[in-house]
Amino acid sequence: MPTVSVQDKHLTVLNLFTTDAPEKQDSLVQEMTKIVNAAAYEGWMSSTVHAGVDSPGTANFIQWRSGEDLEKRYAGEEFKHRTLPVFGEITTSIRLLQNEIAYTLTGDGPDTEVTICPNRGNHTVIAVYQVEQANQDELIDALGPGQAGIVDAPGFRGHVVLKGLRARGLEGSFVVSYSQWENKQAYDAHRDLPEEKWPEGRRKAAARIDAVATGVDVNTYDVVLTRSADSE
Template sequence: MPTVSVDAKHLTVLNLFTTDAPEKQDSLIQEMTKIVNAATYEGWMSSTVHAGVESPGTANFIQWRSGEDLEKRYAGEEFKHRTLPVFGEITTSIRLLQNEVVWTLTSEGPNTDLTICPKRGNYTVITIYKVDASNQDELIDALGPGQAGMQDAPGFRGHIVLKGLRARGLDGSFVVSYQQWENKEIYDGHVALAEEKWPEGRKKAQARIDAVALDVDSNTYEVVLTRAAGDE
């Protein structure tokens, strides 16, 4: 079962695929399942596949030992001549994001470990924030420590903030927010809560985010498959 930790210092890769039809999402998940179940790549540690809920698409949350190991995978003949062409046929966009985990939050407090697996039944929200490089640290602080009060929100389970390092399919600097909630209804209620009812910390954090974020792209997911190196 993959564990996400600030202290682990792994390279975290988030591969995001969008498509234009639910049946193509099913095809994406089938192809990703084949890859994850057969994975034996040097330095690969875990993969967790997510199915899009609000919009068709998939997300694969992958932990690698290092960037060098990932680049070996990208340079391989299988990735270049089979994996990318297959995904290219059934997607409308492909973004391969390399990140560093810089903040975690659970009901137990900040910088606590999170697990990602289908058994928990989390409703997952992944948001990509484009930002000027000079404001990346400010955005990280606003999304992370600035929103520490989120742990008291009903139905909240976990939050990971990832610092974007480099990407394929996405230009410029970015930050990723990965949130876990008990279910869709609770998350929708959190989003729909009238601003005048927000805690003061949420208001201040959102104002900081709005001041520096250049673009915001979000989708919701359910976890459908996870596998780690060494699993049978």
């Protein structure tokens, strides 16, 4: 099963698709499952498919050996003439985000491995923050070390901060927050906690994030499929 850590030197790709109806989300998951189950691309390491909960859509958390391997995939005839057209018919937006791992956190502390797989039953929250290039490192610090106290929140399981490198379908610099919770109820309770009850660390981190982020898009997901090249 895929794991994520700051020691990872490979490329992490997050492909985010939105759509306008639950039945189209089902079609997205089916198409992504076909691709992941057949994946044998040079340099491909793993794919983890997520199905949207709060809004229809999907996310695919993909690990590649290098950017060069990914570009070969993008340049291939199958990707250009089948994959993109199929997804284009059932989506309202496509964002292909290339990243490096900047920070991880679990109950065992920072810089620990985060496991991504369906059988843990995680409720996953993915937030894409837009930011000026000059403020990207500040946002990473605020989203990561700045709110390390999140480990004390009931139901928290894991947190990953991704530094955006380049993207298709998204302009400018970005940072991604990928968080795991025991269930939807635990995350909703954390999200909806009145600000006057926030711990001081959360309050300071939120102020830092608000000061530099120029936009944010958030959705929640359930993990539905994981496949790794080394499990074959």
